[in-house]
Amino acid sequence: MKKDTTGFWYVVKSLLSGLRLTWSHFRKANKRRTPEYVSDANYFKQDDGLVTLKYPYEAIPVPDNGRYRLHNEIDDCIVCDLCAKICPVNCITIDSVKATEDIGTTSDGTKKRLYAPTFDIDMAKCCYCGLCTTVCPTDCLTMTPVYDFSEVDIKNMVYHFTDLSPEQAEEKKQLFAKQQEEMAAAKAAALAARKKG
Amino acid sequence: MPYLWGNKIIVMLAFLLTLGALLGVVIVLAYAERKVAAFMQDRMGPTEAGPQGSLQVMADVLKLLQKEDIIPAAADKKLFKLAPILIFAAVFAGFAVIPFAPSLVPAGIGIGVFYLLAVVSLDVVGLLMAGWGSNNKYAMLGAMRSVAQIVSYEIPAGLAILSAVMVCQSLDFQEISYQQGALMNQFPGMEYDMNWLFGIRELGINTTTIGGITTWNIFRAPILLVSFVIYFIASLAESNRAPFDIPEAESELVAGFHVEYSGFRFAVLFLAEYSMMVLVCLVAVILFLGSWNTPLPNIGPVALAYWTSGTVGELSGILWGIFWLLSKTFILLFLQLQLRWTYPRLRADQLMHLCWKVLTPVALAVVLVAGIWRMLMI
Ligand code: SF4
Ligand code: SF4
Secondary structure (H helix, E strand, C coil), X not given: CCCCCCCHXXXXXXXXXXXXXXXXXXXXXXXXXXXXXXXCCCHHHCCCCECCCCCCCCXXXXXXXXXXXXXXXXXXXXXXXXXHHHCCCCCEEEEEEECCCCCCECCCCCECCEEEEEEEEECCCCCCCCHHHHHCCCCCEEEXXXXXXXXXXXXXXXXXXXXXXXXXXXXXXXXXHHHHHHHHHHHHHHHHHHHHC | CCCCXXXXXXXXXXXXXXXXXXXXXXXXXXXXXXXXXXXXXXXXXXXXXXXXHCCHHHHHXXXXXXXXCCCXXXXXXXXXXXXXXXXXXXXXXXXXXXXXXCCECCCCCCCHHHHXXXXXXXXXXXXXXXXXXXXXXHHHHHHHHHHHHHHHHHHHHHHHHHHHHHHHXXXXXXXXXXXXCCCHHHCCCCCCCCCEHHHCHHHCCXXXXXXXXXXXXXXXXXXXXXXXXXXXXXXXXXXXXXXXXXXXXXXXXXXXXXXXXXXXXXXXXXXXXXXXXXXXXXHHHHHHCCCCCCCCXXXXXEEHHHXXXXXXXXXXXXXXXXXXXXXXXXXXXXXXXXXXXXXCCCCHHHHHHHHHHHHHHHHHHHHHHHHHHHXXXX
């Protein structure tokens, strides 16, 4: 039988149940949801209480495999240019200069042979596909959990990761050019000596 | 005592005090409205301005005061400028006859109830002026809806008030207040009056000195409980509150008759709206819920009613009176807020159906029964 949904007392009852509902929410307003990630066992157990997240002050943790702002640990970068090549939107710009002396190894023991006078990633162009992080041989290019990095000036969206100042970069270039000259001179001298001999 | 007409300074003082108290109550109410709404919807409401966002209303008011006072080029400037002031003045004038405590009433006139109904109706003129003066079809429509609604609902509200007046046999708010408590015999002219349980003398239970909730109008003559419900519903419609807020359905429209207003004038309209809420709740408390009387009855030697009433004419009496009146008013105001966030808005035809086909006939019947009940009381 269909429930009788007319009549005075039914209406009164439904009006009262409406008030009861809002009142129960009002009463539970002293409780608040805690910002927990969806995988947390508690996530679905917090049925009542205020759901508002005071965002800049608190945030729900992002997933571990989430793809957000890139970071390059330049000390571990061997400047192999693989990331720039794979990037579908060409937002990584790398300049490299060969080192003249031994510049050490990365933390995983790979030998470093190149300086990077420019290592720029334009986060405004980046589509956060994460391809660059998968190809990076030394795992120095990674995704961080930072997603709130809006800027007033779009130029600030270009992140510079190089650890060389322009002067240092110039110096390294000179050094390399000089070394090349010296090597060319030595080669020429050796050639001349061989001809003579 | 209540008749302060001779002394202009005291009248002025009463005016300023009432205005100040009203502003205070309205600020608390506007803040409560946001917080209560938020809590009922599992939100947090204002949190940034001041502790728990308590300065939010101040910030809003400051913002409104700084804004440019825009008067549309095509508006009827005189009407447009005057309307908010008239609306607020009409509502504020209603507060003049509200007894705040046993010996505290700004203007204790004998026909207070009549005066209140009359002066608050002036509000309608202000609404029409605002709507017409704006020279905007939406403002005009909003004003006509507001006015239609307020005028219609004044009838059941008036009838509900009438039934209370018939039971009390008085148009003086202060006399009505005294009747609803243990202090009744201290009112000049009512020294020998008596209250009977449920207003039925035949039951033989004299509640005159018991006071408390047993002498509130809704207990003195239980038929007034129905009047109270009718009055409360009608008062919601009169102050354009949800679920009767068609004229300015916030979630659907920009605003009703005040769509063209900005800055200070808008603030005044806003103030008038909240003052109206406070006023209708005060009237409901005074007429039906025991006015400034304590809800605690005297039980034999445990004279709770006397302990929580203070002495008439002294500071204790005034403070207790204001305390009880305001706490009851705030409970009703809370109910108004809760209703707003619980019930869906009525359609215009449902609104009129409720008024003319339900509330008005019931109110008429209640007036009749109240008249008969009055005969049981004597
Ligand atoms: S995440 Fe994708 S788009 Fe962004 S820099 Fe890496 S490869 Fe380019
Ligand atoms: S792929 Fe890795 S190591 Fe190679 S240039 Fe890019 S960041 Fe450096």
